[in-house]
Amino acid sequence: GNSVTQMEGPVTLSEEAFLTINCTYTATGYPSLFWYVQYPGEGLQLLLKATKADDKGSNKGFEATYRKETTSFHLEKGSVQVSDSAVYFCALSPYNFNKFYFGSGTKLNVKP
Amino acid sequence: GAVVSQHPSRVICKSGTSVKIECRSLDFQATTMFWYRQFPKQSLMLMATSNEGSKATYEQGVEKDKFLINHASLTLSTLTVTSAHPEDSSFYICSAGEGAGQQETQYFGPGTRLLVL
Numbered sequence: 001g002n003s004v005t006q007m008e009g010p011v012t013l014s015e016e017a018f019l020t021i022n023c024t025y026t027a028t029g030y031p032s033l034f035w036y037v038q039y040p041g042e043g044l045q046l047l048l049k050a051t052k053a054d055d056k057g058s059n060k061g062f063e064a065t066y067r068k069e070t071t072s073f074h075l076e077k078g079s080v081q082v083s084d085s086a087v088y089f090c091a092l093s094p095y096n097f098n099k100f101y102f103g104s105g106t107k108l109n110v111k112p
Numbered sequence: 113g114a115v116v117s118q119h120p121s122r123v124i125c126k127s128g129t130s131v132k133i134e135c136r137s138l139d140f141q142a143t144t145m146f147w148y149r150q151f152p153k154q155s156l157m158l159m160a161t162s163n164e165g166s167k168a169t170y171e172q173g174v175e176k177d178k179f180l181i182n183h184a185s186l187t188l189s190t191l192t193v194t195s196a197h198p199e200d201s202s203f204y205i206c207s208a209g210e211g212a213g214q215q216e217t218q219y220f221g222p223g224t225r226l227l228v229l
Contacts (some may be wrong), residue, residue: 004155036220041222042222043116043205043219043220043221043222043223044205044207044220045220046217046218089155089156099146099158099161100146100156100158100207100218101158102148102155102156102157103155104153104154104155105153105155
């Protein structure tokens with residue numbers, strides 16, 4: 001079946017610290033992988049995506065590389081800001097680009 | 113980017129009543145929309161695929177008679193929780209896609225928090 005596992009939060013970091021949020025998946029076929037972000041009181045927003053193995057998605061300083069051999073899609077950012085505080089969801093789409101399977105979300109708190 | 117709205121944002125109802133949640137794509141048309149629910153500190157669980165002009169497709173374990181979905185137009189899908197019970201209390205989120213194939217991007221609504229007393 002299809003499932004996504006991501007590290008539990010909350011993750012608390014100081015501003016300018018390095019961020020890693022782990023995400024691993026199981027899927028049938030060759031899924032596309034996504035990171036979504038949810039800011040307080042808002043809906044989910046696409047942060048980045050990768051559609052095939054070894055692709056790297058990047059946006060706003062965040063990066064994630066599609067690793068088929070380890071079935072992982074870890075999210076990284078070199079220097080976090082207070083404004084990055086949000087909940088981050090890893091997700092996969094197994095056959096197309098509309099139906100998603102989400103991880104449980106990881107809350108990130110960045111302190112000044 | 114495209115915007116998806118939901119109404120209401122929050123609803124409290126008595127056990128046994130029915131509640132309707134609307135999902136609208138504001139500046140694009142969507143033949144397919146999706147409904148998810150999220151329990152506290154858990155992942156979003158796909159409930160059903162809402163298809164404009166035809167019946168919704170439900171995920172395994174989701175009661176179609178409990179969660180009625182109507183996709184009456186290309187910009188509106190509704191989810192009705194019938195005879196709601198406290199265990200139906202949850203956060204319901206919809207999404208709609210703009211574009212097609214590999215260029216499709218899903219946009220999510222802000223969610224509706226349902227509390228059944």
